[in-house]
Amino acid sequence: MNYTRRREKLAERLEPYSLFLAYSGKAPYRIGDELYPFETNRDFYYLTGIKEPNLVYLLFKDADGYEEELFTERFDPVMAKWVGGKIQAKEASEISGIDGESILYLDQLEDEIGSYLNRYAAKNISLKPCLRKEEVSQEDDWLTKEVRRLQRHYPSLKVYNASGILTEMRLVKDAEEIKELKRGIHVTNEALKLMWSNLKPGMNESEAEAWFDFTLKKERMGHSFESIFGSGQNGTTLHYSENNCVMKDGTLLLTDLGASSNYYCADISRTVPVNGKFTKRQREIYETVLACNRHIIDYARNGMTLRDLHLESVKFYEKALPKIGLCKKGKTVHDYYFHSVGHMLGLETHDVAIPGYAIRNGNVFTVEPGLYIEEEGIGVRIEDNIVMKNGRAEVLSAEIMKDPDEIEAFFAKR
C-alpha cells in the first residue's frame, strides 16, 4: 500500500496551519498481568500501515507543504527480553514511508507540539485530532487526554476533529485494499468448505465453529468479528454467538463470520441444511432470501444510498412474503426482517460511514437480506461483499456458493 500517498491526500484536505494527530492505541487491561489482544486504531493504520501500540503520528500543514513525524517508545532491553522489542525507526520508516529522520521518541512529543504552536503562534493554528466518538468516550484514551491538556495550556487553540476526513478517504477503496478484502474472503470460503465437509446432525455448533477456525489459524488470519453459528431456532436470533447447541437433523445452520486480512474484514453469511438437504419449506424460504440478495445486487447503482437499497429489499419482501404464506394476521415484513440490508465494509466490519452517503465507485459494502421465522425455527441470511465498479455492484464473494442446488450437490458429494 502507498501510505505516503494517503498522507499527502490528507494534507491536501487540511487547511494551512493545521496540526493533525493520530494515535495507534493501547490494548485494554484484561485481568492479572494480562491485556486484551491489541487492535491498532484503524485511522492510524490507514495512514501508516504500522500495527503497534502506543505510537503517535503528527502532521503539520503550513502554507506550502507539510511536515510529519512519528513518535515511538524508546528501546527497553528488559521488556525486549520478556515480550520482544518495540518497532524500531528503520522498520517503521520502511513500512510507512515516513523519513527515518522524522521518527522520534514519545518523550519528545510534548516539546515538538509546543515548538509548532510557538513557531506559528501568529497563524491561528488549529488542532486536528483524529478521534472517533467511541474513543472520546474512553476516559483514558491518550489522544483524548492530550487534546484536553493542550486546550488547558493553549486556551485559544481551536480544535476540530479530523475523523470525518479519514472517513471520506477510507470509504473509497483502492485496488490493493480490494486485494486484501479478496484474500480474507477467499480464506473464509476455504474455511467454510472445510466446516461444511464435516458438518452433520448431532454435532455441536461449537464443533462446526472449530472446523471453521482451523483454516483461519492455519492461514494466520484473524476473525473480522465473533462468529455466529446458529442452528434451527438459534438462526432466528440476530447476533447469536453462544454457538453451543447440538445441531438437530432437519434444521438449517446459519453462519455469519469472516476472516480479516491485514484488518480488511470479510463478512459473509451463509445458510445450509445441517444434513445437506433442504426441506421443501426451507428451500422456499431460502430461495426467497436468495432472490432478494440477487435483486439488490442487480439493483444497486452509483448515487443510491444504503437506505435506498434497504427500502428496495423491504419492497421486494412485501411482494414475495405473502406468496410463501407469511405476513398473515397483521404481521408485516418487519416481523421477519428486522435489520438493514447492509453496511459499509473495510478496516472495520461495520466500517466508517456517512449518513445519507451516495454510493460511488470504490465503495465496499454488504448485501445481506435475511428472513427469521421464529415459529418455524427457520432463520436464513445470505450475505455477500460488494464493490462498486463502473457504477454497478461487483460481488467480491462470488466464489462462496449460495445456489441451493450447488449446496445440496456439495453435501451429497462429500
Ligand SMILES: [Mn+2]
Ligand atoms: Mn454484515
